[in-house]
Amino acid sequence: MELLEIKNLQHMFGGLKAISDLNIKVKPRMIYGVIGANGAGKTTLFNLITGIYRPTVGQILLEGKSLVGKQSYEISRLGVARTFQNLRLFNDLTVIENIHIGQIYTNRGRGKNRTTKDLPGEIRRLLELFGLDERATEKAGNLPYGMQRKLEIARALATDPKLLLLDEPAAGMNPKEVMGLVDLIKEVKNQYPDITIVLIEHQMKLVEGLCEYVSVMNFGQIIANGIVREVQSNPIVIKAYLGETEVG
């Protein structure tokens, strides 16, 4: 079964069609890329999946169960976690507290046969994995930007998700940091093999390095699907991207 399936999704902001007739299928344990020009509707797609907006039309299914109409917190407890394009950390709280808040509902309220996790151990593991252990008691707002991005991923992982949505995780990073992030996400996947990741990205380098499969969005629709190499040479995609560079 698909882990995430989106059917005929449509979302309007007043008269603006931000998402129109969108279909996506994501298989379990995949790293799935969503690329597209500015304003294509990528973030809106994440906001719809996580219940921040309610779609005008369409279906969103997680393991066959509908997410439409559910509150964000319910969707989170069903196993969907995310990061934000513009960081949304708990700035005045420490790194540990940020991660701890992510954990509060991990051992509760999801299927009965889930193993109970050792939460303090899990915090240590996340701190180490993301290279945050030395700054664990600092306030999140005082971390350098790159670390804040990592902390947001760590906090999302702390919810023990089935599906992890990353919205432009490399935004604002320099090329060296981007390569570091590619390795980091690979390591995350290594340590949490059951997780499925969908990531939005502008930088092709990151997508090439990580994703098995990508969808290209333009004006709220998916204009191409496939493995990265194929999509890159697809004339429609090239046109959409070149069109963008001409304008901006």
Add this chain to the structure above:
Amino acid sequence: MLKMKQLTQPRVIIFILSLIVLCTLPWVVSSFILRIATGIMMWIGLALSWNMLGGYMGYISFGHGASFGVGAYITGLLMMLLHLPFFVALIISGVITYIFAMIVGYPTLRLSGSYFAIGTWAFAEMMRQLVLVLDTTGGPEGLRLPPMLNDNFFYFVMFGLALLVFLTAYFFFENSDFGLKVKAVREEEVAARTLGLNTTWIKNQVFALSSMFAGIIGGAFAYWITYIHPDSVLGPLIADQMVIMVLLGGIGTLFGPVIGAIVLYVGNQYMLAAWGQSSAYLIILGLAICLVILFLPEGLLSLPRVFKSTTKGAFARLFSPPRKTRI
């Protein structure tokens, strides 16, 4: 929560010793000082209750006085009309303000920032007008309660209530997952929701809990003062003072509201004794607030830290733009 080992920690010992000292107060000070101490206890409780909502959760309310007034009136009415004993009336008014706040919170907590501040203020004003026109509440004439002239009794009631609010803040807001959830709402509500936190429920609980404490304290105040009227328990100055005390002492901290309440209440009483009823108090109050927000945005509690830094640092801070406050 509390283990034997923790009981022997220095700060726990200091805390218990100060409780003992405070318990002996009625036998060592004059009744004038005791009445001031009672007032201080009352305002410590109120400031701490406001801090749950405004400090830990970041929802600045200018309507918290309404809960105080509602609690005062309900206690008064229960004692006068139904002849209930004081403590029974007090508990019932706590329950009623709690439920009442759930109802008020439902629409107002959808607002945030200054809209929430204005919404709560408008609501409190509405309550005052309502009490002014109702017959049962005595309208502008106010309400008289059965007189009880026992300073010690009221000192211990207010002391107990302040302690109750203090311990609630300590255990539920400073040292628990619930407190972290509340702070998460303050820091980033949307992110909190996507991490599984039912923010609507959390906000309603905090609003109702902090209102309940203000309501109970209001009830105790009514019995202490024995005569209440709309301006004395539902006037805007009550909520304003809670806000100012917390800002003065240090918002979102445990001891900030305590220090703010002591400083402001003592200052207020001193001016009252020195100059009688005058508006000088309000002017000085306004000035103090401007200074604190500009130069000491984290309140008096941060003073030692500010002093510790180099003179140069303090000097630079004096002339640097103010840091963000949570208003």
